[in-house]
Amino acid sequence: MKLSLFEKLRQRRRDKQNKKSQRKDYLLNEKTPFNITEAFRKLKASLSVSVPKTREGGVAVTVTSSYPEDGKTTVTANLALMFAMSNAKVVLVDADIRKGRVAKFFKKKSSPGLSDYLSGHASLEEILHTAKNDENLSFITCGTRSPKPYELLESEEMTKLIETLKQKFDYVVLDTPPILLVSDALAVAPKTDGTVLVCRHLLSYVSDIQKSVDTLQFAKANVLGLVVNDYHEQSGKKYGGYSSYYRYSQYAYGYGDDEPDGEENGGENAQEREASE
Numbered sequence: 001m002k003l004s005l006f007e008k009l010r011q012r013r014r015d016k017q018n019k020k021s022q023r024k025d026y027l028l029n030e031k032t033p034f035n036i037t038e039a040f041r042k043l044k045a046s047l048s049v050s051v052p053k054t055r056e057g058g059v060a061v062t063v064t065s066s067y068p069e070d071g072k073t074t075v076t077a078n079l080a081l082m083f084a085m086s087n088a089k090v091v092l093v094d095a096d097i098r099k100g101r102v103a104k105f106f107k108k109k110s111s112p113g114l115s116d117y118l119s120g121h122a123s124l125e126e127i128l129h130t131a132k133n134d135e136n137l138s139f140i141t142c143g144t145r146s147p148k149p150y151e152l153l154e155s156e157e158m159t160k161l162i163e164t165l166k167q168k169f170d171y172v173v174l175d176t177p178p179i180l181l182v183s184d185a186l187a188v189a190p191k192t193d194g195t196v197l198v199c200r201h202l203l204s205y206v207s208d209i210q211k212s213v214d215t216l217q218f219a220k221a222n223v224l225g226l227v228v229n230d231y232h233e234q235s236g237k238k239y240g241g242y243s244s245y246y247r248y249s250q251y252a253y254g255y256g257d258d259e260p261d262g263e264e265n266g267g268e269n270a271q272e273r274e275a276s277e
């Protein structure tokens, strides 16, 4: 894929930032530094206030960002975990049918999942799983690659699924693909109660964030706010305590070309492959 000068600069900056590190998926645990857990706790608290639960049912929140690698999946998975830890019943839905990675967090196969359900090839029981260590946390993986992810996500079945999940859970948290690369998130966001935009400190451009907000608002999504992921203190010390290496161009190319990333689709090997590239 040929990259523009703008994209080359972005890639160089990202490579520099992640030079010595390897790709590593990260879920909050007892060893997570206090300030990171606290940041997610604050995010959870802000969301609970911005889109409060009603008597009719739970709340659905879309998480998206401008570009790949901003931290959408990391933020979505940890946000879901945070809700579950506070005793809410939550379901994490991988609506990134092109390149979903939620299955990896739970060491599950990505199929059958959302796309299989939406295309009528799997039942809700078949795609809805409960996390091993937390019965408050359920998840739906992305499913088999489909030639028409946008159409599946835009469908009436998707609207009905979100409504059904809202009856069963307090929170429905949806992970989506990057908004400035593909339109899938625009099909999902207006069906949910609110949308959170993720950006990555020192990598995201204000103009891209603005463009994403405009695009979401044009699609009638309720934009709740911005999460600044991987924030660096002024001293240059990393806030996240971990980082990644994954080239922008490969990810962009991957949209629509790779199988979703679950155990049966490469899983840990795919992780190593990306890290060594």
Ligand SMILES: Nc1ncnc2c1ncn2[C@@H]1O[C@H](COP(=O)(O)OP(=O)(O)O)[C@@H](O)[C@H]1O
Binding pocket: 022, 023, 024, 025, 026, 065, 067, 068, 069, 070, 071, 072, 073, 074, 075, 101, 229, 230, 231, 240, 241, 242, 243, 244, 245, 246
């Ligand atoms: N705050 C952070 N600090 C360090 N690495 C991070 C941080 N957030 C995400 N990452 C890493 O960056 C990579 C991309 O994150 P991911 O959540 O998959 O992004 P996206 O879903 O937006 O493509 C992953 O390897 C993840 O572990």
Ligand SMILES: [Mg+2]
Binding pocket: 072, 073, 074, 096, 101, 175, 176
């Ligand atoms: Mg992702």
